[in-house]
Amino acid sequence: xxxxxIASALALLTPLAAVAAxxxxxxxxxxxxxxxxxxxxxxxxxxxxxxTWWAARRTRSSKDFYTAGGEITGLQNGTAIAGDFMSAASFxxxxxxxxxxxxDGLVLALxxxxxxxxxxxxxxxxxxxxxSFTFVDVVSMRLDRTPIRIVxxxxxxxxxxxxxxxxxxxxxxxxxxxxxxxxxxxxxxxxILVLAYVTFGGMLATTWVQIIKAILLxxxxxxxAFLVMKEVGFSIDALxxxxxxxxxxxxxxxxxxxxxxxxxxxxxxxxSMMFGTLGLPxxxxxxxxxxxxxxxxxxALYASLFMGYFYLAIIVLGFGTAYxxxxxxxxxxxxxxxxxxxxxxxxxxxxxxxxxxxxxxMSAVSFATILAVVAGLTVSGAAAIxxxxxxxxxxxxxxxxxxxxxxxxxxxxxxxxxxxxxxILFQNENVAFIATMxxxxxxxxxxxxxxxxxxxxxxxxRGSISGALVGLVSSVALIVIGPQVWVSVLxxxxxxxxxxxxxxxxxxxxxxxxWSVSVSDRSERGxxxxxxxxxxxxxxxxxxxxxxxxxARH
Amino acid sequence: MNDxxxxxxxRRKTRQRLIFTGITLVLYFSYVFNYTTDNPLLGRLVGDSHxxxxxxxxxxxxxxxxxxxxxFLAINRHRGED
Numbered sequence: 001x002x003x004x005x006i007a008s009a010l011a012l013l014t015p016l017a018a019v020a021a022x023x024x025x026x027x028x029x030x031x032x033x034x035x036x037x038x039x040x041x042x043x044x045x046x047x048x049x050x051x052t053w054w055a056a057r058r059t060r061s062s063k064d065f066y067t068a069g070g071e072i073t074g075l076q077n078g079t080a081i082a083g084d085f086m087s088a089a090s091f092x093x094x095x096x097x098x099x100x101x102x103x104d105g106l107v108l109a110l111x112x113x114x115x116x117x118x119x120x121x122x123x124x125x126x127x128x129x130x131x132s133f134t135f136v137d138v139v140s141m142r143l144d145r146t147p148i149r150i151v152x153x154x155x156x157x158x159x160x161x162x163x164x165x166x167x168x169x170x171x172x173x174x175x176x177x178x179x180x181x182x183x184x185x186x187x188x189x190x191x192i193l194v195l196a197y198v199t200f201g202g203m204l205a206t207t208w209v210q211i212i213k214a215i216l217l218x219x220x221x222x223x224x225a226f227l228v229m230k231e232v233g234f235s236i237d238a239l240x241x242x243x244x245x246x247x248x249x250x251x252x253x254x255x256x257x258x259x260x261x262x263x264x265x266x267x268x269x270x271x272s273m274m275f276g277t278l279g280l281p282x283x284x285x286x287x288x289x290x291x292x293x294x295x296x297x298x299x300a301l302y303a304s305l306f307m308g309y310f311y312l313a314i315i316v317l318g319f320g321t322a323y324x325x326x327x328x329x330x331x332x333x334x335x336x337x338x339x340x341x342x343x344x345x346x347x348x349x350x351x352x353x354x355x356x357x358x359x360x361x362m363s364a365v366s367f368a369t370i371l372a373v374v375a376g377l378t379v380s381g382a383a384a385i386x387x388x389x390x391x392x393x394x395x396x397x398x399x400x401x402x403x404x405x406x407x408x409x410x411x412x413x414x415x416x417x418x419x420x421x422x423x424i425l426f427q428n429e430n431v432a433f434i435a436t437m438x439x440x441x442x443x444x445x446x447x448x449x450x451x452x453x454x455x456x457x458x459x460x461x462r463g464s465i466s467g468a469l470v471g472l473v474s475s476v477a478l479i480v481i482g483p484q485v486w487v488s489v490l491x492x493x494x495x496x497x498x499x500x501x502x503x504x505x506x507x508x509x510x511x512x513x514x515w516s517v518s519v520s521d522r523s524e525r526g527x528x529x530x531x532x533x534x535x536x537x538x539x540x541x542x543x544x545x546x547x548x549x550x551x552a553r554h
Numbered sequence: 555m556n557d558x559x560x561x562x563x564x565r566r567k568t569r570q571r572l573i574f575t576g577i578t579l580v581l582y583f584s585y586v587f588n589y590t591t592d593n594p595l596l597g598r599l600v601g602d603s604h605x606x607x608x609x610x611x612x613x614x615x616x617x618x619x620x621x622x623x624x625x626f627l628a629i630n631r632h633r634g635e636d
Contacts, residue, residue, distance in 0.1 A: 103606065103608055107585070109612075110615060116619070116623075117623050118578060120627075121574040121626060122571055122575055237603045240605060254599070254604055254609065255596075256588040256589055256608050263589040265589075266586050267583065270582065270583060274582065297630075300623070301624070301627060304619065305620060308616050315609070537561075537564055538564070541560075541563070541567060542560060
């Protein structure tokens, strides 16, 4: 029973756990200690700690801490964004879904990738020109700063905490499986390492951890894909033919319809993934780590290039698992289920084509991946509390900088401790729904506020707050009455709402409420909010020197 | 540059942003056609190969999005707006 949950919990690493979870089953034993993986991981840890030591000497101010002093280049930042976003879920989860259902697994890859063009077209320049540390800076610029900051902060903290719980529980189970370490030791190890990176090295160390991780992940995926293609004489057709021959569902895996059939379900996934990504605070925060708007745009492009390559290579890996694993009994248990569940398919593939060395490397990369993502979340959470709440709300934008830095580090440590506690508390619970929420909340709360504040002159504080609260409440309510909670957690026979990812419904609802409340807002503050748009617009396109939002500071 | 000229430039840029966004969204959500019943092209294999129309669509979408980004940046550079 407990071991079965190990496989299920691996799905928590993906924001699309609700999609992946039903596909994951199988009793698994904790794996024997893998010395190759541990040695490779220790090399990674040593290198990243050395970078942290270097970064710590350069992290003096809150600007250094939150945005690495704004001195990261576009290429570095694009690589770090890719490192932040290409989680273990992308590598293990999507490959596992293709192993199970063929083509259908790719919907997650498309969803994960496609937010990046919109990040470039819509957000990169304007957000970069308007903000300083977080996206909350941007949305509070033209609106009544205290209430809108508190609401946006609520959205940020909700997303970060839920994302963090999902990562920590998934990480503990994954490391237990890959490295043979006990769950609690795994969770505490992740937290200690992340605390070391973030507390001392801030965003600079976090950025380099993410860059190294991205390079390792892309290298590993490339090697695996090359070795798979070598097996089939570098013919995609031969790979697909072999996969169809060996997979129990045969030719069906080459086309849609094995895992998903309902087009509305696909639409809910696509909306949640695209607009959720555009509202993730730790991803938006990366736009401020570059020195200028030009580098911010380059960041988005480089991130797209790396991720585009990665998700195309995942096709080879996914169908490679179907081709090479199904006819190899060493990867299946006595009941005929794949050892470790479908999320282990990518690791088994590494074993099939590269032996213990490649398995160890890919296991170490998976661990590094978790560290990079958790580090990014921790910086974002610390910025939300120390910058958005303390410096901007409580101190009205005039904080004592030493106190702010001290608070930042205390918050970081607190987040690390909270992450361990929550990770341990939730370890035996069915918390797949927690992994669902961050993307839906980000899509239904953060994205509408951010988008409308940048592109609609009629937006008012009252409208934003109403829309955000409706987005938050409706997201949580529909998830609770959906299959993940209503059926899987509460034990009812059928869900009251049929979809796991309600953003297709909650995002338009939030937009409509924001619009209707804003247009009917006749308050004095509403007039100020609308008048502020002119200055905000000019500043968003021409930079801070051209537009000064004096009114917004009132 | 005075305010009117700035606003005109912003309108032009916003139009460009929204056009690129619109194209991206149309392409992105066209993926749902893979799951509708009437998708003869997407459901069929290409020639004698094992490559389905759906798989071709997936690859084309990824490549198209990167192409759109490059085009967007090239237009901005050409206009000296980068």
